[in-house]
Amino acid sequence: MREQPAPPQRQPSSGLRGRPEPAGGAMAPALHWLQDAAAVSLLRARRTLFQAAILFCTLGLLLWVSIFLYGSFYYSYMPTVSFATPVHFYHQSDCDAPESSLCSFPTANISFIRNDREEVMGNGQPYRVSLELEMPESPANQQLGMFMIRMSCYTRDGKIVSSVGRSTMLHYRSHFLQTLSTLFFSPFLLTGMAEQKQLIEVELFTDYKTNAYEPTVGAVIEVHSKRVQIYSSQLRIHAYFTGIRYVMYTFPVTSAVIGVATNFAFLSVVALFGYLQFVWGGLWPPDQVKVRVMMGDDTRIQKRKEEVRKRMEKENSQKELNVPAVIGSLNGTHDFHGNGTKVVSPSDSPVVNPDASGAEAPDSKEEESHDSEEPEEIDTSDVLKGCLLQPGERALRQRPAAWMSL
Numbered sequence: 001m002r003e004q005p006a007p008p009q010r011q012p013s014s015g016l017r018g019r020p021e022p023a024g025g026a027m028a029p030a031l032h033w034l035q036d037a038a039a040v041s042l043l044r045a046r047r048t049l050f051q052a053a054i055l056f057c058t059l060g061l062l063l064w065v066s067i068f069l070y071g072s073f074y075y076s077y078m079p080t081v082s083f084a085t086p087v088h089f090y091h092q093s094d095c096d097a098p099e100s101s102l103c104s105f106p107t108a109n110i111s112f113i114r115n116d117r118e119e120v121m122g123n124g125q126p127y128r129v130s131l132e133l134e135m136p137e138s139p140a141n142q143q144l145g146m147f148m149i150r151m152s153c154y155t156r157d158g159k160i161v162s163s164v165g166r167s168t169m170l171h172y173r174s175h176f177l178q179t180l181s182t183l184f185f186s187p188f189l190l191t192g193m194a195e196q197k198q199l200i201e202v203e204l205f206t207d208y209k210t211n212a213y214e215p216t217v218g219a220v221i222e223v224h225s226k227r228v229q230i231y232s233s234q235l236r237i238h239a240y241f242t243g244i245r246y247v248m249y250t251f252p253v254t255s256a257v258i259g260v261a262t263n264f265a266f267l268s269v270v271a272l273f274g275y276l277q278f279v280w281g282g283l284w285p286p287d288q289v290k291v292r293v294m295m296g297d298d299t300r301i302q303k304r305k306e307e308v309r310k311r312m313e314k315e316n317s318q319k320e321l322n323v324p325a326v327i328g329s330l331n332g333t334h335d336f337h338g339n340g341t342k343v344v345s346p347s348d349s350p351v352v353n354p355d356a357s358g359a360e361a362p363d364s365k366e367e368e369s370h371d372s373e374e375p376e377e378i379d380t381s382d383v384l385k386g387c388l389l390q391p392g393e394r395a396l397r398q399r400p401a402a403w404m405s406l
Contacts, residue, residue, distance in 0.1 A: 062271065066263035070256060078248060079122030079239055085110060087131065087221060087233040102226040110235055111218045120237060123212040128238045129205035131221065133168070134231040137178070137196045141170055147225035151204045153216045161214055168202045197231060207240070 089106035112120040121127055131149060135141050152163040173181075181196075188194035210216045221235070241249050248255045 058271065062264055062267045063260075065267060066260045069263045070259040073259070074248065074256075078245060079125050080120050080237075081239050081249065083112075083114075083120045083237040085235050087235050089221075089223065089230065089233065105226065106223040106228065106230070108221045108233075109218065110221065112237075113217055119210075119215055119217070121208075121210045121216060122239075123210055123215065126207045126209055126240045127205065128203070128240060129208055130236050130238075131202045131204055132234045132236065133200040133202065134233065135170060135198055135200055136229055136231060137170065137173070137198060138229055140227055141229050144225060144227055145169055147223065147228055149202050149204070150222045150224060151219055153208075153219045155214045156217050159214065161211065161216060162205075162208070164204050166202050166204055168200055170198055170200065 087108045087110060089108045091106045092103040095103035114120055129151070131151070146167050146169045148165055148167050150163070150165040152160050154160050182189070185194050189196070219235075223230070
């Protein structure tokens, strides 16, 4: 018997179809995507943080500048609100006068300059000037009655610019009222916590204004009485504000908030305009684009005119080169017989110069392409000179001139 052949065994496939894919190969795209996403997110976070830091620093700088501007304005615009200085009277005592009287009126010289350079009173600002006298309730002062106080203001040159006089006296108190007051305040009087005295306030100027051309730098105060007794005295100057100064003095916090906010808003607008100018190159970019296009059109027109001028120069140069050749060919090839007939060689049949026509063909095509692509308004005389007159026509027109020369 014939042995039957064994069935062929199936060879294992060499491909990767049945081979299981590794776990890392399937996760590689996802890992790359996560890495790219993390890098982009980190870059965006850094950029956002940097922009936030710049914005915070800019706002802080604008706020600081706003506060500085308001403080400078307040310091320069607001004058001295109140000024108080002690008044020290001096008098002469070298005369033979009774014990209860003085040799001269008590006089004091007051300076209105602070720190030897700053004036107390502002120019044009109204002030109230008053003198406070602390006088004991002594029998001499009670018997004194009314007395006069005079004040004279002067400039740096010693010129008297204003003078005023006011009268005053102690307030009346009966003997019974004085006795009751002494009994009631006796503990304080015995310990030295209270004294039997009165404070007299004399208003010298109600609305005093200094002149910018002749500023007031001091004043002389005189008490027209030789029997007056004074513990101490003090001169007070208080300013009366109106308008913006009144608001700034009466409502300092509100005016400060409004002033700082106004300065901050103005500086923010200026900074925003500067940022737009730096980033965009202006607030209205379309206008600039329009200007650039117009400048480009002018440039193209100038270029077009230059091309026409060069082409005309080229044609003129070719004309000068071709004229002698035509005349020479006519002289060399045309023969005259006795009967007056002319024999023309076949070489003279071309009428148009091939060099000139070949040279001018690209220019005409180029001109047509330029005209189709860029419709522009140019000078019609240049077009007629450069485009309508062809070189071949010039050669034909030169032939009669050659015959006439022969």
